[in-house]
Amino acid sequence: MTTITGFAVHDVRFPTAAAGDGSDSINRGDYSATYVELTTAEGVTGTGFTFTNGQGNEITCACVRALAPQVVGRTVAELTAEPPRALTAHPQLRWLGPEKGALHMATGALINAVWDLRAKLAGRPMWELLATLPTDELLSCVDFRHIDDALTPAEAAAILDKGRVGLEDRLALLRSDGFPSYTTSVGWLGYPDDKVRELTRTAYAEGWRAVKMKVGGPIEDDVRRAGIIRSEIGPDALLMMDANQIWGVDEAVANMARLAPFDPYWIEEPTHPDDVLGHARIQQAVAPIRVATGEVAANRVIFKQLLQAGAIGVMQVDACRVAGIPEVLAELLLAAKFGVPVCPHAGGVGLCELVQHLAIFDYLRVGTSLDGRMVEYVDHLHEHFADPVRTRDGRYLVPDRPGYSSDMLAASIAEFSFPDGPAWS
């Protein structure tokens, strides 16, 4: 019965904007983390974070401070045995959402820290903790309110029960081959053509057979860059495109007609992330190219609708924009119900570290297939984590340390604390 005795929150920012890393049609960010530590009398510390883009990280930190009284003083067992409504349905704070924006992102940081504690106390990596929990324990944390018209608790239980069959075989395959992934490091909008060509060539040589480029600049530039990348990776490798929400619905359809000759595997975030009906129209128009979205989908209610409307061919969950493990679990179950593959969003700060656990758990217990599944990989900032991702030939290796791989190095926190760390002062 471990009780959470206190919390700390750190505003950690990495000065990435100047180099053009992470730049796209919408964002020009200093990759940042609202980093939470939950302390216990036992001396074990749970960590969690939400990723932000620089400015505004002080806001998500303020949200953590507003929400933390809902977890401090409670036990890990009780907090992980119920939907996190003490945070998501707080009678005053909920007004700032509901279940969206800065407050919901801070909720994700806190709830993930609680679950990190649970995994560390159990001595298991997060994927293993989740994959081996009894079905009723897993489901006790899921908030079915507002999604039970699409997925009932009984349907969810059936998915998780069925997921036990063959689990050991799937795990053996992962331990031998790793989890498929793709790289986003070749085609940021901030990079000149020569750098794009060189990075693509290097990635291909390293074994990557799926790469993602940013689109959403002037369409002629997008077409030219798509040509460069396709010529480097050949006809068989996968080329994903990511518009980061810049287009209107009609504009997305028109631009994808221009980009279709380069055989994109998916178009990611073609329009505003709240536009379920718009994504559905785009998906109809661009098929067989898949529409992918989710990294800024506000919550499980948006994902539910994207699936109900047939608006996506690929579902991209984010580990810390929604209310942590319990809401991601709801999203994975919804995707399984509708038969849509999940390819988690990563990159940023520490997102690769988190989502590897989600993808492995999904394969082991929920989706139970590797067909169409890939985890995003971006080669930034892993050196700041105590248990960084490891890849081989374009595949993630299975992590084995207890917890959610979310511990940031104390030296990195100190160096990049904003505004007083040495990196900023």
Added chain:
Amino acid sequence: MTTITGFAVHDVRFPTAAAGDGSDSINRGDYSATYVELTTAEGVTGTGFTFTNGQGNEITCACVRALAPQVVGRTVAELTAEPPRALTAHPQLRWLGPEKGALHMATGALINAVWDLRAKLAGRPMWELLATLPTDELLSCVDFRHIDDALTPAEAAAILDKGRVGLEDRLALLRSDGFPSYTTSVGWLGYPDDKVRELTRTAYAEGWRAVKMKVGGPIEDDVRRAGIIRSEIGPDALLMMDANQIWGVDEAVANMARLAPFDPYWIEEPTHPDDVLGHARIQQAVAPIRVATGEVAANRVIFKQLLQAGAIGVMQVDACRVAGIPEVLAELLLAAKFGVPVCPHAGGVGLCELVQHLAIFDYLRVGTSLDGRMVEYVDHLHEHFADPVRTRDGRYLVPDRPGYSSDMLAASIAEFSFPDGPAWS
């Protein structure tokens, strides 16, 4: 060429939670305002606010501080002549939305303060400023990105041009009769049955022929309270019901079958505000009862879809959850395009003061009809405003002071400032 030279933001909270005022199935609030003042060299001060529910008001204040550099140092003329993308599409802050939650609410407070300045400088009440602006000036501030698949700039211009016809006649009617409204003060969930009966009787005696009750408690309680109110107002007055998002989709359909015998005019917020498809299913099931929603609809993209999906029979805009006047204008135009009446959300702190301007402008220049139009009225906290709403026989009287009626009394700000004002310390 008035330049904004500085800003101040005040965390103002009224201790309303203890009395049960404003309590419903989801909220138990201390009605609060994130109150913004924009200063100018001319000595005119623009004011704007966003309404919150108590805790978390410090977060929207922090958001105002993060966004204010985008307006300070710029002129009122240039800020009101373009979509507010400097705030809504900021390359770093946008990640905390986009266009939703605490950051978007703070955007509304700031942008409304800019427009309040414009109206004060013009010496006109907001409704009059808007109603008399040339069509192209009005549209220059509207962000059509992500809504132009439903409403093109040309269609919007045609609506506003047509709205000039008969404008003077409509204004004469308003000056003589006032604007229709309804009262929400009779049926908060925190009130006992006797108080509900007495308040309903009093409201009816005062001339109200449209009242709203909260539902979403145990259904037997909702049914009993609906019976009390309907028996007091008779068969001809309108009874609206408001579930404040508590129900699932199937649950909403089932509960409205229980409440239908009391002849509700609309069911407001039957489920999660992000659930466009859910609202559409409920609207199909409960017709001819209208589905109404919008007070926490995150942005114009959500409203666009609610209209595209035929999910609502009444559209409720909020003055300060979205990005102020420019985004509300987009929403009014969308409603006019789809032929759905707008009944603005009010109550809270100062919302009645704001939305009277929006409703009057909508009638004069956009929707151009009073059919099915009513402004919400709640008799709380008007005494804290310099230009409070005035009603007569259940109708709003036309405000005449220059500006957006958003100026809060200095004594009220001082008294209720959190946490150091006398009301809190």
